[in-house]
Amino acid sequence: ESFASMLRRSPLIQMGPAKDKIAVGRIFHVVEDDLYIDFGGKFHCVCKRPEVDGKKYQRGTQVRLRLLDLELTSRFLGATTDTTLLEADAVLLGLVERKQAKRKE
């Protein structure tokens, strides 16, 4: 299989623009109240621990996110290239509800 055909069918291309898409992520690092969540994109995102069920968010927890941006970049005045934060931007919606989720492919 060629890279081009695999890219065409990859989940990233299926998603299209990342604005306002719901995705599932996994917490891989916790620093007190900051949760570093990896959802399979180029970069991870960092979210604040929510007040509801705060203790349940530990390393390895699956969470639901609403993606806003895959990479936070912007160009400053006088610069030739963009400056990147090496981070994605997402809103934490909550935990993945295991019991209701049906077994799909």
Add this chain to the structure above:
Amino acid sequence: MAGNRMQKIGSVFSRTRNLLRIGVIEKPLWFDVYAAFPPLREPVYRVPRPRYGKVKDVIPPIFYQEDEVRARFYRIYGSGPRPFDLSQSNYKSTCQRFVEKFNELKEEGKIEEEKLFEETGKALLASGIILQRRGTDKAAQQDHQDAETRDSLLPLQLQTVLEKIQEKKKDGEEQTPELAETQKEDPLPS
């Protein structure tokens, strides 16, 4: 495993040679080959010349034919009912199923162009995937007001469904569950 990926300092060969001399890495397979047959130009990083005027580096955007269908799908239905799981490489989102169904129906050629979109939605409903239209919050507020009128319409619609079922019993039973599902799904706040 140590390695130097700072691409702007010297070339790959010079970096690997220095690392070898220190003794941090073991000799890679290509090292002797490169030493025996070096390229014409040593691959040192050179700053690209700044372009002036209207000369622009044209990088064509990556667009596929399925993107049109996907764009329409996302505009109408928002993000799919299932959250995306990008970590699996063989993941098939709802949108992908929609696109494949769309292409199948298009190749069959029996349905017209305008109706293809709705037909794909109905086909997906028949296979059990419920699609919610975007803007459901605004629709829900209006639905509370229209709930009374809708309740009176429901028995009428159910009657029409019953009549259609009785008519189409001769044709076959495959179409009726689909019809019943779509008739029930349409009036419900979706």
